[in-house]
Amino acid sequence: MKNPTQNVNLSRRAFVINGALVMGFAMLPGIPRAFADTEVDTLGTTILAPDLPGSLRATPYLDAWIRIDAKDGITVYTGKVELGTGVKTALLQIAAERLEVSPGLIRFLTADTALTPNEGYTAGSHTIVDSGTALFNAAAQVRQLLLESAARQWQRSIDSLTTRDAVIYDTQGRSMTYAQAVVGVQLHRFASANSPFKPAGSFTLIGKSLPRLDIPAKVSGGAAYVQDMRLPDMLHARVIRPPRRGSQLLEIDEAALRQLPGEVKLVRNGSYLAVVATDEWLAVKAMREGYAKARWTEGNPLPDSTHIHQLLTELPARRYPVSAKGDLPQPLPRAYKARVTKQYLMHGSIGPSCAVAWFKDGTLTVWTHTQGVYPLRAGIAEMVGLPVAQVRCIHAEGSGCYGHNGADDAAADAALIAMAIPGKPIRVQWMREQENLWEPYSSAMLAEVEAGLDDSGRLRDWKYELWSTPHNERIVNAGRLLPAWLLANPFTPAPSVPIAQPEGDGDRNAVPLYEIPNLKVDMNFVLTMPFRTSAMRSLGAHINIFAIESTVDELAARATIDPVQFRLNHLSDPRARAVVERVAAEFRWPHKATGPGSGIGFAFARYKNIMGYCAIAVQLHVQRQTGQVMIDRVVAAVDVGQIVSPDGLLNQIQGGIVQSASWTLYERILYDASGMHSFDWSGYPIMRFPDLPQQVEVHMIDQPDQPFLGAAEIVQGPMAAALGNAINDATGKRLLDLPLARRGWQDALGS
């Protein structure tokens, strides 16, 4: 065999060396460094100050984060966006805690290319780690500068001063507002590496569950989403997409569109088609007419879904060694072997993508629910041929996205149409079937695992190989925007590059955290995409953790050791052990479920092996005839470092449990040579209320004074794995092809 490192893509490796592995973030002085993000670094932010904590590394100036003046008071900026995870409130809590003001005194602005720092994408459970850490430090440093200013003016020592709600006091009854103190203070300066220390024990906001700012409007019909924007003289647009990828427009009967009552404008550029009308329903009718009257070439053939995983192994791929240690015998003696598969999944936002754009006075403004306003701005500027400075992207909330869905493409649609109709705001709303057919999917994946024990029942050998198409087709050029493919002068997507370890891409969490002396993990990064794929919550971690944890259960059974004990036998990290032990205790593991078809399952992972810890136990029962799975009880324990908002964290974990259960039990995109069949919810069923777990318990282990580790995605993998293990316990069947329930179960029985 040739040396595997010969196949390594050097740029990726170099990045690991120059980037994440040598960089860390220090949230507090004296705290050991944890590995920081690469997901953001690989997505276009430039590191200016590698020694600074969180996103200060890319945006080191204090006044990029916090401004104070008499007119607007205190304004705090973040380059991250609210995706429905509550981070806007959590970030505000952090800034208010460290400025020592009540949150209500802060004007808090999220991602806008004209105003806020560039923090790349809001993704990968990084928001609190990146932006939260930056604000945690910047706010404390700004407050310190204000105190120094007051101390200078009053000729007092800083220690004698106190602050309350943006006012500084001395012991003689003098006071000065922050806005007064800031006069003469230069906030346009680099942050320093160290910030004033404040012990977690004295926090009044961090660690408290502040009610979310956005919920009252959302329950009462307030304007809350980009979908709700109404600008003066706004026009409504709908796009008309080709029947499938690769189809070229042959002709469209424009006269038919003119028959409609009311004025409809057709925007056409190569194979790019959209209709624009003053009324939204008219735009929908025109779109339908357009679909009926456009003729297209055949387009690219679709792959055969029954052999998709075989196909992944045959397509051109780059092979990345992910991890190797020890000496793996070939072949492994008495190894447990498994072949694990996952189907294409969709993000499936409840609200299809939407955007508003307005080209006015030479500037194109786009309101978008993108995860990254800056990368999107660069992509749109390139696509429409404007200088970047003449494009502004402003984040406006959409429906939850869970990754790279249609948001950026819809923004590109709005931009193209607005450029064709200057002076008028254009609102584009994708239809359900457009979202389902054209959003970037989560890749189908194949993993092969071989693992063996030593004579004492400990894990000794581990060989893992996986195949996946990209999980990170973010907007690094115009060609990554789908509408740009359809133009008369089309753009080509930038070459695919996987996110480097330790974050990982398809290989996220491909390396077990368990102690195993001999190990080899490789990823085959498949470069030809039968379907366009990109980031969806947890990337490859969903299937990798599922594969690892089902293998661990099988090996525990071989060793005749309880699966929880078996895990503990291979975990030395005390925080990992703590979540496992907590779940076992709360669940009363191995307290056995009763009744026919009942089973229990356990799983553990530390997200990316560097972020939040999560252990889960599940009790369920399976109806053998139908493959219906009823989840009776879920017990989870998480450790995400210092908790900012306990209720916010709980909300994320509860949501992740339900979402992962839906992915794992029910979801797969249906297609065959004749076409795509998952164009609506009947073709892509997800969890509904009757299938909801009967009981969900989440235990949160707080780590005061420890770095923030991020929360939103940590449960996806462990929940999937616990379900698989519980189904195995319930039925004696080790299901390894996702999804597991209903149709997935019946397929498994049939094969």
Place this chain on the structure above:
Amino acid sequence: MITLDINGKTHELDIADDMPLLYALRNQVGLNGAKYGCGLGQCGACTVLVNDKPVFSCLTPCGALAGKSVRTVESLGSVDQPGPLQKAFIDEQAAQCGYCIAGMIVRAQALLEANPHPDDETIRRHMAPNLCRCGTHVRIFAAIKSVVAQGGKV
């Protein structure tokens, strides 16, 4: 001209008979509560009450609403004075992105108006038409239950 009775107010609208109620609510009447999710009656984001029954406004043509009364989430309360279900959803922080939530509240309203003491199974079955992708179901369920626990008065 079509006459619609929405949240107790009469609206004379110059729209086509076939315009789904959802579009009229959002564009002609300027209400945000009902959301576009699928336009197919599969997700419930657009749920409103017509003569006290939950309907998919995306599938209900305005021409079919003569003499009927339409209620949206806006009729149940406001940010300053939330109705019982709205208040319970705020208290439980029962939203992630919140896109599905207005539809959820309206569907739950229909249930509790007809039956203030539903059991768990009834709530689950009643709420089945409405999808949530964020997985907020646990909290939505808890919010509805908390109103039931207080007597189910909406």
